[in-house]
Amino acid sequence: MVERTQAVEDKRRQLLDAAVRVFARKGFHASRVGDIAEEAGVAHGLLYHYFKSKDQVLEAVFHENWSVLLARIASVEETDEPAPDQLRHIATIVLRTWLHLPDVVRVVIREFGRSPELAERIGDLAQPIDAIQRVIERGIGRGEFRKDVDPVFAAAVVYGSIDELLTGWVLGRLPAGEDDVAAAERTLCEVSLLGLQEP
Amino acid sequence: MVERTQAVEDKRRQLLDAAVRVFARKGFHASRVGDIAEEAGVAHGLLYHYFKSKDQVLEAVFHENWSVLLARIASVEETDEPAPDQLRHIATIVLRTWLHLPDVVRVVIREFGRSPELAERIGDLAQPIDAIQRVIERGIGRGEFRKDVDPVFAAAVVYGSIDELLTGWVLGRLPAGEDDVAAAERTLCEVSLLGLQEP
Amino acid sequence: MVERTQAVEDKRRQLLDAAVRVFARKGFHASRVGDIAEEAGVAHGLLYHYFKSKDQVLEAVFHENWSVLLARIASVEETDEPAPDQLRHIATIVLRTWLHLPDVVRVVIREFGRSPELAERIGDLAQPIDAIQRVIERGIGRGEFRKDVDPVFAAAVVYGSIDELLTGWVLGRLPAGEDDVAAAERTLCEVSLLGLQEP
Amino acid sequence: MVERTQAVEDKRRQLLDAAVRVFARKGFHASRVGDIAEEAGVAHGLLYHYFKSKDQVLEAVFHENWSVLLARIASVEETDEPAPDQLRHIATIVLRTWLHLPDVVRVVIREFGRSPELAERIGDLAQPIDAIQRVIERGIGRGEFRKDVDPVFAAAVVYGSIDELLTGWVLGRLPAGEDDVAAAERTLCEVSLLGLQEP
DNA sequence: TATGAATGAGTGTTCATTCAT
């Protein structure tokens, strides 16, 4: 029984991974249900045993891949590190995802984050921003960041920087090798973090 | 002849403005050609006298609205102001657009900037980033910015911040009134610019 | 303008008539939208300019063909003829439709009258029965029919007889020529009407 | 072996009864094979051990429920009662089925009797009509019915009345309690039978 | 016997685009 459920779970995952690859390659709208099935090596009808609709596949891609990242961000928050270090860690976590799961990043960058419709269906979307905001607020409270910045806008500024680096890699307009990711990380921290700290 | 051209131009503009409103409201994919025509008060067939396709309407929306902004950014570059001031001005120009042309911003944020396909068709997309990069490079050269930041990534970081603020307004997750725009501007400059300058 | 509307109306009718023929031949469920379009000699997409859906075509078939018959039945009711004559006329009107519009009868018999779903969407369905019931009630009131029959059930009995004759013709289990229709009419009246009258 | 066959027969019956309930509730076309299996509490694949196809289930519903009724009608024919009494008995048998097996009646009324396709596959369909016709012919021969009615059409008329009463109950447009069935029976006999007899 | 994963043919509907008027 457990094995059976396991097999089912494996197949689901197989479909989902195929979907990630296809969405990453062609974009969600241009991807047909048949493309996903073909990529997974199954008949397209099977997809509907595991997912309610093409839209739901996209949601699952998000939930079942991004949630890992969100959990790691949350665990950073629970640390008692100084706020600048926490921010640095969050940035690292997000940026390094590009190296581990480039296709997932491609899909997330392209399909999520700009669509009001998706944002409504998926509550988790803004979570990284919210986490950043909380860290900044804590940093201000502890005197680690200057008191005259608005945490709401500052969070957007920091998150936007991270997001844009990923976007640059996804769209191929930024160098995207391992060293480049490290360099981007450094630049990000130098600019955003120093900007947040007392001069 | 001139009148004729003027009338043609007017009608074209009328359709384009209708398209902006419709795209802003429903998103490009969910907008039907008939919706645009209806919004403009004409038959949908007429759209094809002025545009080759629905895609081309989207491109025109970009070119004919965003180009003004790009021109103003370019004119900032020609100034001999200090680099930090230039950056500040660029940020102001982009952010204030939210107050003047919110629908255009909605469309640009939602439809451009994440699509490799569009990016290929529209070369101008990255122009604000490029301008920012040039300003940063100039600033470094003049000793106004620190020498140890990578201008390429730094430009992405700065542009990402601007972009995310607009996105926050478009998606309604940031306060978007006139005062808020001013506050966002301030926060952006404090964080990004100070981060760029020598400590 | 009127001509234009006329042309549109004509085309709609052309589609509707094609639909009647196709539905009569294959039944509604087995008929594809493409069959109707092909029968009408147009592209299948055009059907959706005139009708909202395949279901709506079926409803239109009913409304725009059966309503004539219902009107004629209603006009019989307004006569001051004796009730038996009125019943006879109603029966004649319905039965003769087989000769004038056999395909319409085929569709009505096969698709309507047994489907609770359709009955809900189309209120007119029971109208012939209701008319018959009113005539019987009037006949009883005037002493033309015996007082001891229940008009509700009697109406069902009379209408059922008519309906079954049409069904017999549609299904080919009754002789269906012109003379046969006349003979059926006679039999129907002899049996049902005499049964209703005082012995 | 007998036990095995019995168990098999039981399961088959269990599926068939489930099918009757489901078809009665949603209609044949709207019923999925999975619905039947779910109603029976088994996996849908199992259905194909007992029936060749969904269509065949419907046929079995008919044969294995309606045949009882046909047998009883046949036994009435073998009686040497007067023809009017025989007709009365046939009517009673059919109408009372509504009280005993309402779901079967629902399915039979809705799915059989109007479909040429089914009529071809199931020869028994017209049997009640044929029986009625034979009784009428016998009645005419014995002088119990008038000689001037056409037995073919008269049979249709009588059967149509019965059929319409059932339909009225199935569709909820006639009162359907026990007393109502009795009243309908009375009305039917008064109208149809008296109409058949010599005035 | 029983399960339910897997298949894939089948279809209604949408909508960008064309073009006769």
Added chain:
DNA sequence: GATGAATGAACACTCATTCAT
């Protein structure tokens, strides 16, 4: 220029049926 009827490619989704286990 302006209209909107006409076209037809494209596509998500359903579901009866099969079959390995």
